Each structure stands twice: as structure tokens, then as C-alpha cells.
Amino acid sequence: MYPTRLKILPRDTGIEAHCEVLHPMYSGKHSEEGGPSANYITQLVFRLNGSIHAEFFLGKFVSKHPVIGTFFENATSGDQIEVSWQDISGNQGQASGTVE
């Protein structure tokens, strides 16, 4: 539902991975005035070759279209990086990429 993109950036000492989700991250602040009700990503998980590498818990103070970046020291060429998320309305998304 919300496009998710994983960006894998080679760095000197490892791999940096950024996940961007085009999620509105509605805080629910204006729901009383007819604005959209709260809906934001609560959990976002990075996996390296299938096992959990880092787990993020997010709240409504993360910006719209969130970008979450983290680091993989030991990822080597051919490794699979996956990211998946879910929001409070039950939407889910994921993206994956291979380390060059």
C-alpha cells in the first residue's frame, strides 16, 4: 500500500542500509477537526540473510515518509538484506536487496 524502498550504500567499514517508506505517519493530532486519524509505523525490522539484525520501534514523532538507516559491519557481497514494517492500522510492507 505504501511504497517501500531499501537503499544499500557501500561504506569503508561495511554497508549502510536506508529504508524509506512513503507512509503519511499521521499523528492523529488533527483527527478531532476532521483530519485523518492516527496511523503510523510502529515497528520496522532489518534482517540479514533471514535473521533479525536490528529492530526499530517508532512512534508518531518520526517524520512523514520516514527514512530509517542503520549499519551492517559484517555484510559481504551476495548477502541478502531485508526490511519489513507494520503500522497501527495493520498495514505491512517490505523490501529487500542484495549487497553488491
Place this chain on the structure above:
Amino acid sequence: MIPRRRQSPTQSAALTWNLTGLISKAIAFVSLVLAEWVFSANVYAVSSMQEIEQDQIEFRQFFQSRFPDLDLEDYRQGASALPQFSRQRSGHQILLSMPPYETVVKDAQLLWKQPMASGATLSECFSGKPPPTAYPFLFQGEIHTIESDINNCLVQNGNPVLSSEDEKLATLVAAYKSPFRGQPIDIDIRDENVRALYDEGKQYFWAKRGQMNLSCANCHVHNAGNQLRGDVLSSALGHGAGYPAFSIRQFSLSETEGQSNQASGMQTLHQRYQQCNVIAGAAPLPSQSATYLALELYQAIMNAGLPIDAPGLRQ
């Protein structure tokens, strides 16, 4: 008794010199008036190519002396290139390391390859067109911008036009321009009609208007680098090179308005012009109006040789 002052030889020489000076000035004046009368057609004619080049040189010299540490190509980054931006720079840099426009622009690049109602794609429409560095250009009496060409293409292929307020238009333009990042702006000014439009845009740029009686130049030339309500005023040199741009302000404002919370923040140059008119207390003109087109052309010509840098990141 007060002794009569004798005129010194030097004084009398000065007098005669003054006299000859006066006479030569009078002759010069008369001949100027004559010339103006004889060549009256030319006095009001459009700028020549030499005159435009002179304008460019003077314009650049002004900014060169105002910001001696900047290279010409730095100006493409707008206000963030200026030394006065220092306090905002760290945040700008972190944001650039995870550019907020990237995903939307990548998605828009796919739209360029998507078939329209007729089956053709936008990319096919643009295959015979000049590169984005040559926009805006005059063809068959009309100024073409990437925005107008996209809409022409949509109409010809049975699709509805995109309104200028639709962020999709800004995003499509950004997607088209982004592969050309770094290539120099190169506007053809050989056509006299182009130069007439240049004059029109130049006139709009330097003329005062609005409640505050400000011209574009008042803010972006004479006050470039100064602060206005927390914004650093960008230099007019470089205007447009980074557009369409991701506007943090547009991204943020939409956040609090509740309804259309999905704004991606992408903004066209003409939307920026409108904002500028509004903050200076002048009536904004419609996007793609003749005046804004001439203004865009004028600014693009002043930027000749600067690399394009779209989409840019702007406050």
C-alpha cells in the same frame, strides 16, 4: 581696502579648460540627441547578444565580489551555497545523506515509461526534444518549458492535463531533469524574439511592485545572503538551476493541514515565484503565465554555463 585678487595662471588655464570641456560636452549631447533621433528604431530595440553577454558579466562580477569564496557552479545550490547558511548547513548535509526527494523521483521515473491513453509514453514524446539544459526555449512563437511540454504530450495522447499545483507535475519534471544533473545550462539566444522575451523578464525582475515596493533584485541581488524571517536570501545567480526542488516548507505545511497529508514537497520554479510575490505583498501570477515564462527565460540566460542540479533541497 581689500586688494584685488590677481588670477593665477593656473586658474585661468582651468577656466579655459572648463570652457572647452563644456563645449565638447554640449557637442556630445547634441550628437547623442541626433543619434537617438536618427537611430530611434534601435534605441528601443531588443538587447543584442553582446548586451546580454555584458549583462551576464556584470551580474556575475557583482556576486563574485559579494561572495568571493564561491565558484560559479556553487550557485546552483541556492541559499545553501552561501556562507550565511552556515548554521543550517549541518542539517542540510544530514538530510542530503538521505535525500527526501529520492523515492518520489524514482517512482516518477517509472511514470515516464508508462503508456498513456494512446499507448505512447512520455519518454517517446520527449525523444526528439532538446535536453533539459536547453529549456526554456522558443519554438513556433511559444515558450516551451518541460512543464508545458509534458502537458502538451498528455493532451495529444488523450490524457487530462496536470494542474500546476499538482505535485505530480513537479515530480515528473524532476525525474526528467535528474539524470542531467551537472550538465551546463545552455540557452540559445540567437533568435531576436528570445532576446525580446529576455528583456521582458529582465524588466519584471528589476521592477518594484507590491505592498512593500520590492523588486526581485531587492531581495535576491542587493540583499543576497541576508536573513529574512530566518531564511537566508539566495543569490539570483543560480535561480532555477535546482528546480523543481524539494521544499521542506511545503512538506511540513501539508503535515499540519490535516487533509492532504501526502504532499511530497516537490515544488516547481513558478510555485516559488508565486511564494516570492506573496511574501513581498504582490499578487502572484498563474504558473506558466507569459510573464513568469519570460522571467524563467531571463533567469536561465543569466545562469548560462551553470550546471543544473534538480531536484534540489530547499528550506
Place this chain on the structure above:
Amino acid sequence: MLNKRRFLQKSTRWFALGTLVSLLPGVRTAFASRNFVDPRPEFASIDTKLILEFYFGQTEAADDATIQINAPLVSGSTQLVPFSIIAPGAEKLVVTSTVNPQPLILAMDQIRETTAVVKARARMQQTGDIVCYVLRNGQIGRASRRIMISGHWENN
């Protein structure tokens, strides 16, 4: 005449009582936050201690200079404040702000690295600090950075 005086006395008393009650912790937030409350207690909490207790099982924190926070000195927007954190040896990491109604911005767990790296963009309602807490060898380290929000824009 008498009635008027009694009325004034009574209303003053009620006013004073109301003011006192509103000073009690939590009462004002309960009235103010008619908007959405996060179902997760650590995110709904207005108390940083509770957050630390939840994630780290303890609350004692000491300043730690090895945690690097990179953030803007000035941000024009309340809605897009970027930051990046590098925390060597972190097992868990919590990022909070001192100016939002609830402090917790994000938490990071299950870190499979010798150094935790986080990059993200946050909302911050006004000038204040981003505070990062890190669990390492059973101790909580803390680092903070002040960010000035120059958001002069309408509706911010």
C-alpha cells in the same frame, strides 16, 4: 449587594480550586490529550524514567561522550529534523526529545553490531534537545544535542 459579594467569594474559591487541581500532575495532560494516545505505554508515557525502565530495566543514566549525535544546529521545520547517532558497543538504544508531549521518538533493539548506527528524521515541536540513551554492559549512557527550531512558518 450581599448576594453579589457572596457570588464573588464563591467564584473566586472555585477558580482557586480549579487552578490547584490543574496543577496536579497528569490532570492537564488528560484534558489536553483528547487526541490519539499510543497503546504502547512506553510511547504514551510522559516520563523518561518509565521509558528507560521499560527498555533497559533500570533508570540510572550517566553522560557518555562516546555516543556521537549529529544533528542540525538550526532547523527551519518542526516536521523534518534529521539526526544520526553512532553509539559504540550499544546493545539497545533509545532516542527521545525534551520538547514533544511524549518524549520517545524511537527505540532500537537486537543490535547485531559492535556499533549501533541510526539515521532518521524526527518531529520536534520547538527548540530543545535530542537525548539518546544507550545500554552497554549493564550501564546506561546518555548524550544530547540541542536543536534550535527556527520554524517561523505559519501553521507549524
